[in-house]
Amino acid sequence: MDEQLKLxxxxxxxxxxxxxxxxxxxxxxxxxxxxxxxxxQNGSGQGWLPEQYQSAGTWPTQVRxxxxxxxNNPSITRDNKKCILCGQCLEVCQNTQTVFGHYDLPIVDDxxxxxxxQCALWCPTAAITECDDTAKVMQAIQDPDKYVxxxxxxxxxxxxxxxxxxxxxxFVMGQQVAGLKRLxxxxxFDTNFTADLTxxxxxxxxxxxxxxxxxxxxxxxxxxxxxWVKFCEYFYPDLFPNMSTCKSPQQMLGALAKTxxxxxxxxxxxxxxSVAIMxxxxxxxxxxxPEMNSSGHYWDKSSLRDMDAVLxxxxxxxxxxxxxxxxxxxxxEKYDPLLGEGTGGxxxxxxxxxxxxxxVRGAYFFITEQQPPAGLLKLTPxxxxxxxxxxxVDVPGVGTVKVAVCHGMKNGRKVLDAVRKGEAPYHFIEFMxxxxxxxxxxxxxxSAVPPSDEVRMKRIASIYQADARMKHRxxxxxxxxxxxxxxxxxxxxxxxxEELLHTKYTDRGKRFNQLKA
Numbered sequence: 079m080d081e082q083l084k085l086x087x088x089x090x091x092x093x094x095x096x097x098x099x100x101x102x103x104x105x106x107x108x109x110x111x112x113x114x115x116x117x118x119q120n121g122s123g124q125g126w127l128p129e130q131y132q133s134a135g136t137w138p139t140q141v142r143x144x145x146x147x148x149x150n151n152p153s154i155t156r157d158n159k160k161c162i163l164c165g166q167c168l169e170v171c172q173n174t175q176t177v178f179g180h181y182d183l184p185i186v187d188d189x190x191x192x193x194x195x196q197c198a199l200w201c202p203t204a205a206i207t208e209c210d211d212t213a214k215v216m217q218a219i220q221d222p223d224k225y226v227x228x229x230x231x232x233x234x235x236x237x238x239x240x241x242x243x244x245x246x247x248x249f250v251m252g253q254q255v256a257g258l259k260r261l262x263x264x265x266x267f268d269t270n271f272t273a274d275l276t277x278x279x280x281x282x283x284x285x286x287x288x289x290x291x292x293x294x295x296x297x298x299x300x301x302x303x304x305x306w307v308k309f310c311e312y313f314y315p316d317l318f319p320n321m322s323t324c325k326s327p328q329q330m331l332g333a334l335a336k337t338x339x340x341x342x343x344x345x346x347x348x349x350x351x352s353v354a355i356m357x358x359x360x361x362x363x364x365x366x367x368p369e370m371n372s373s374g375h376y377w378d379k380s381s382l383r384d385m386d387a388v389l390x391x392x393x394x395x396x397x398x399x400x401x402x403x404x405x406x407x408x409x410x411e412k413y414d415p416l417l418g419e420g421t422g423g424x425x426x427x428x429x430x431x432x433x434x435x436x437x438v439r440g441a442y443f444f445i446t447e448q449q450p451p452a453g454l455l456k457l458t459p460x461x462x463x464x465x466x467x468x469x470x471v472d473v474p475g476v477g478t479v480k481v482a483v484c485h486g487m488k489n490g491r492k493v494l495d496a497v498r499k500g501e502a503p504y505h506f507i508e509f510m511x512x513x514x515x516x517x518x519x520x521x522x523x524x525s526a527v528p529p530s531d532e533v534r535m536k537r538i539a540s541i542y543q544a545d546a547r548m549k550h551r552x553x554x555x556x557x558x559x560x561x562x563x564x565x566x567x568x569x570x571x572x573x574x575x576e577e578l579l580h581t582k583y584t585d586r587g588k589r590f591n592q593l594k595a
Contacts, residue, residue, distance in 0.1 A: 195520020252410020270420020305511030390521025
């Protein structure tokens with residue numbers, strides 16, 4: 079029996095199919111979906127595919143290949159034993175994200191990847207997954223010398239429930255907070271807090287550009303999607319001046335947790351271990367960017383990083399299940415204070431068009447010192463799943479502000495090419511790397527493979543419904559954010575705000591030869 083078990087463990091899909099081909103059953107194995115041809119009848123040896131011998135197979139091959147993944151990729155990994163070479167990862171990377179196939183070889187020093195994780199979402203066998211960081215987070219939670227905090231992105235609260243059998247879009251914010259506290263996190267914060275902060279900083283930057291107070295071009299680009307940012311660094315580095323310098327909400331909270339929160343609570347910043355629950359695999363790459371160490375500069379501690387770990391929605395679900403925590407049965411709990419308050423404008427960051435809609439609300443208030451009209455609290459033209467969306471907003475004292483929204487980098491390329499040609503009549507453009515925005519991130523539950531528009535729309539609808547229910551829907555109404563400015567940052571784009579909340583970008587365009595369209 080032991081010998082039989084050993085034998086079974088050694089038999090892989092590839093060796094099994096090769097064996098079947100040797101038995102003359104290649105026609106049967108071809109129907110399984112790999113297209114193995116009997117090498118013998120091609121006058122060749124015992125190879126895996128006839129192409130090894132420069133000879134055509136006799137059956138139509140179903141093997142399309144797969145994307146290259148660096149062994150050092152911090153976001154995604156592949157289990158080769160599960161890979162069936164179906165090519166779905168190539169499909170999404172090349173045709174939806176326009177990354178693979180849009181550069182020439184040789185590459186200089188890394189495998190081109192924007193870390194978006196859409197390949198993991200499309201992979202039908204889960205051969206490609208996020209890099210699993212659950213063990214190191216649990217180790218930190220169990221360390222008595224660490225104060226472990228966690229933040230949750232807006233899009234996770236409308237998707238996590240799917241991992242527990244709930245309908246797509248089920249709003250589980252309170253249960254998610256409760257689950258995180260039962261896992262042992264010392265403080266649970268809301269990324270919506272710094273989404274509101276992003277709105278104030280980004281809207282201020284936009285107004286300064288429009289008025290000419292800072293010499294940077296229009297349109298201004300959003301900068302909260304790390305997959306989009308890296309895409310721009312690879313393919314459009316000449317447009318860096320258009321990119322907002324604002325960090326993503328995740329990174330803003332990471333910097334503030336080890337400065338503002340640490341000071342308020344009297345906790346040594348090096349004892350704080352900061353975790354984020356994100357719908358996005360690119361966030362795992364983002365925390366490793368060298369410039370994301372503002373808290374280290376603040377305290378003059380070179381080894382101090384702003385963030386320590388990122389878990390996807392799927393990883394959090396696995397942790398909860400491992401601890402036998404049944405999410406749907408948990409009573410709702412609230413986020414912890416100081417970094418835990420958010421508005422409706424922050425919540426809609428999770429949907430394509432949401433960042434733009436929230437920023438327009440904020441910009442209108444800053445310019446006019448009046449509450450935005452009802453139409454700006456439901457900016458319909460930038461909602462929905464159309465690839466590129468446009469809107470025009472009349473702002474007293476400024477005139478008509480034109481905005482655009484795109485999601486999925488194939489759509490992003492269209493807009494970016496128009497900007498390069500001087501044919502983009504916009505003041506502000508939102509880019510999201512993933513179709514549907516963060517609700518369709520590469521770390522979200524695989525409710526369908528790939529996730530259907532029906533699933534995306536249910537998640538988006540849940541976010542907008544929650545926004546409509548909230549008492550405060552604009553960033554300037556967030557009392558905790560106002561206190562942060564009063565006690566620590568002074569005002570948007572102050573010297574300290576620039577140090578902690580803003581960043582710079584890296585030209586990656588010289589690392590390969592870009593193919594011309």
